[in-house]
Amino acid sequence: xxxxxxxxxxxxxxxxxxxxxFWCAWEAVAFFTGKDAVLPGPRVVLxxxxxxxxxxxxLEYLGIRHSDYPVNLAWTLGTAAVAWLIGSALGIVAGLxxxxxxxxxxxxxxxxxVFGAVPVLVAAPLFLVWFGAGPLSKLLLVxxxxxxxxxxxxxxxxxxxxxxxxxxxxxxGLDSKARFRAVVLPAAFPPIxxxxxxxxxxxxxxxxxxxxxGSRVGIGRLIAVRAQQGNVAAVLALAITVGLVALVLDLVxxxxxxxxxxxxx
Amino acid sequence: MNxxxxxxxxxxxxxxxxxxxxxxxxxxxxxxxxxxxxxxxxKSTLLRCLAGLLVPTEGVIRAQGKxxxxxxxxxxxxFQQDAIPGWLRVRDNVALGSRSxxxxxxxxxxxxxxxxxxxxxxxxxxxxxxxxxxxAAVFANDPDILLMDEPFxxxxxxxxxxxxxxxxxxxxETGKTIVFVTHDVDEAITLADRIVIVGRGGVRADVPVTFPxxxxxxxxxxxxxxxxxxxxxxxxx
Ligand SMILES: Nc1ncnc2c1ncn2[C@@H]1O[C@H](COP(=O)(O)OP(=O)(O)OP(=O)(O)O)[C@@H](O)[C@H]1O
Ligand SMILES: [Mg+2]
Numbered sequence: 001x002x003x004x005x006x007x008x009x010x011x012x013x014x015x016x017x018x019x020x021x022f023w024c025a026w027e028a029v030a031f032f033t034g035k036d037a038v039l040p041g042p043r044v045v046l047x048x049x050x051x052x053x054x055x056x057x058x059l060e061y062l063g064i065r066h067s068d069y070p071v072n073l074a075w076t077l078g079t080a081a082v083a084w085l086i087g088s089a090l091g092i093v094a095g096l097x098x099x100x101x102x103x104x105x106x107x108x109x110x111x112x113x114v115f116g117a118v119p120v121l122v123a124a125p126l127f128l129v130w131f132g133a134g135p136l137s138k139l140l141l142v143x144x145x146x147x148x149x150x151x152x153x154x155x156x157x158x159x160x161x162x163x164x165x166x167x168x169x170x171x172x173g174l175d176s177k178a179r180f181r182a183v184v185l186p187a188a189f190p191p192i193x194x195x196x197x198x199x200x201x202x203x204x205x206x207x208x209x210x211x212x213x214g215s216r217v218g219i220g221r222l223i224a225v226r227a228q229q230g231n232v233a234a235v236l237a238l239a240i241t242v243g244l245v246a247l248v249l250d251l252v253x254x255x256x257x258x259x260x261x262x263x264x265x
Numbered sequence: 266m267n268x269x270x271x272x273x274x275x276x277x278x279x280x281x282x283x284x285x286x287x288x289x290x291x292x293x294x295x296x297x298x299x300x301x302x303x304x305x306x307x308k309s310t311l312l313r314c315l316a317g318l319l320v321p322t323e324g325v326i327r328a329q330g331k332x333x334x335x336x337x338x339x340x341x342x343x344f345q346q347d348a349i350p351g352w353l354r355v356r357d358n359v360a361l362g363s364r365s366x367x368x369x370x371x372x373x374x375x376x377x378x379x380x381x382x383x384x385x386x387x388x389x390x391x392x393x394x395x396x397x398x399x400x401a402a403v404f405a406n407d408p409d410i411l412l413m414d415e416p417f418x419x420x421x422x423x424x425x426x427x428x429x430x431x432x433x434x435x436x437x438e439t440g441k442t443i444v445f446v447t448h449d450v451d452e453a454i455t456l457a458d459r460i461v462i463v464g465r466g467g468v469r470a471d472v473p474v475t476f477p478x479x480x481x482x483x484x485x486x487x488x489x490x491x492x493x494x495x496x497x498x499x500x501x502x
Contacts, residue, residue, distance in 0.1 A: 162346075162348075164344050164346055164348045165348060165350060167316075167318050167336070167342075167344075167348070168342070168344060168348035168349070168350075168399075169350075169361065170318070170335075170336035170337075171316050171317075171318070171336045171337075171338075171340060171341055171342040171403075171412075172338060172341065172361055172362035172363060172402065172403070172406050173337055173338025173339075173362055173363030173364055173406060174361070174362075174363055175363075178363070182350070182353075182361065183350060186350065186352040187350070187352070189352075262386075263351055263352040263353075263354075263386045263387075263388070264351070264388075265386070265388050265389075
């Protein structure tokens with residue numbers, strides 16, 4: 001316990017050093033560039049953050065009803081999180097099932113391969129056309145992405161379990177269901193956690209990108225408007241805020257799954 | 266009744282690869298049988314058939330009179346490779362079997378000398394200790410028959426001798442049938458009631474071993490034991 005606390009403290013110290021170095025470098029580059037409109041320094045961005053956080057009257061004249069950070073953050077992250085939950089859950093189930101059934105793999109592999117390779121920039125507008133500019137199109141886009149990535153990893157994780165592990169359990173009298181719970185699930189868990197973290201981070205950025213293309217609410221929508229106004233500092237403030245919240249969510253996933261991964265040391 | 270009746274057992278993996286051909290063998294209940302043979306002669310194949318993990322191409326295997334149709338709790342197996350799940354602590358590993366009871370689990374953890382390590386993860390154990398976990402798990406599940414596939418071949422001499430004593434003690438205490446695969450003649454002589462040599466698809470030799478137990482080091486000086494060792498080495502060629 002105390003060991004993991006010191007570990008976290010150590011990681012935190014290095015993280016703080018990294019942030020500090022980055023901040024200084026940014027400040028220096030901004031100073032030498034000398035143009036706040038092109039590359040605003042961190043303090044300008046911070047100022048934008050403080051003033052934009054609870055909303056901006058100017059944006060409301062442009063027809064944006066909610067211009068404050070909390071509502072838009074909640075919208076963007078909420079949609080991404082729900083999509084991530086649904087897509088990943090289905091992906092885990094489908095991937096693990098496919099690992100147990102050769103025919104299911106044979107049927108789905110080419111389709112998944114082709115559609116998994118469609119660039120998101122192509123898929124996003126399609127989803128907007130099919131499902132409208134509301135939240136549904138983004139939800140489906142992010143969920144689909146999570147489903148494919150998590151499904152592929154879950155399947156290969158289950159396929160990579162050494163066959164003796166299940167055979168051993170079978171000779172101890174565990175039936176197929178019990179083996180799935182005692183062997184397949186825990187053995188596939190570490191790579192699944194890794195891909196869940198990846199899927200959440202990518203899912204959030206997908207959600208923001210899709211909002212850029214067409215949405216009435218969300219951080220992506222605010223970024224699009226600010227970009228049109230040429231307000232680089234505001235764009236950066238919004239982007240960094242999303243990144244920070246994504247980081248916090250990642251830490252939450254790691255903390256929540258740590259007990260189940262302790263056996264790996 | 267016999268623990269195993271094997272009739273006409275044939276396994277063909279591919280055309281030309283037929284490690285077992287028409288093998289017949291009876292194993293009485295309570296026997297400690299060692300299956301001896303050079304590498305690649307189908308020892309593991311035989312054991313996998315006995316466990317129900319491999320369906321033979323031809324022939325029948327009856328365990329306690331009933332045809333073997335798949336793996337189940339009545340035939341436990343200790344694998345050559347490390348097979349215990351790394352995500353279960355020692356105690357949970359020993360308790361993995363469907364028939365194990367808390368009492369049995371505690372008893373066999375003690376019997377293999379893992380008391381005090383119940384909460385350890387497998388990665389915190391040595392290779393020999395992990396083998397002990399596997400043995401305790403199989404015994405705690407109370408099978409009628411134990412199948413052991415070169416379980417100690419990767420261990421040093423001292424550790425192996427210690428585990429021989431453990432297995433013999435458990436065998437004497439529980440009276441279970443054990444089919445123990447090895448390529449080590451001395452290991453077979455130390456452990457077995459009976460040694461069967463498999464080769465070229467069938468049983469090449471079938472020898473009873475009647476030296477009094479405990480056998481241990483004094484067997485090295487014994488004339489009969491040395492004669493048996495020489496004869497076995499000869500038929501292994
Ligand atoms: N799954 C398989 N597919 C094809 N051939 C196999 C398979 N398993 C084993 N064989 C072949 O069958 C023969 C017997 O193998 P087996 O593993 O039973 O030998 P063994 O006596 O246990 O050898 P060792 O002492 O080295 O463990 C070998 O020639 C091996 O190459
Ligand atoms: Mg073998």
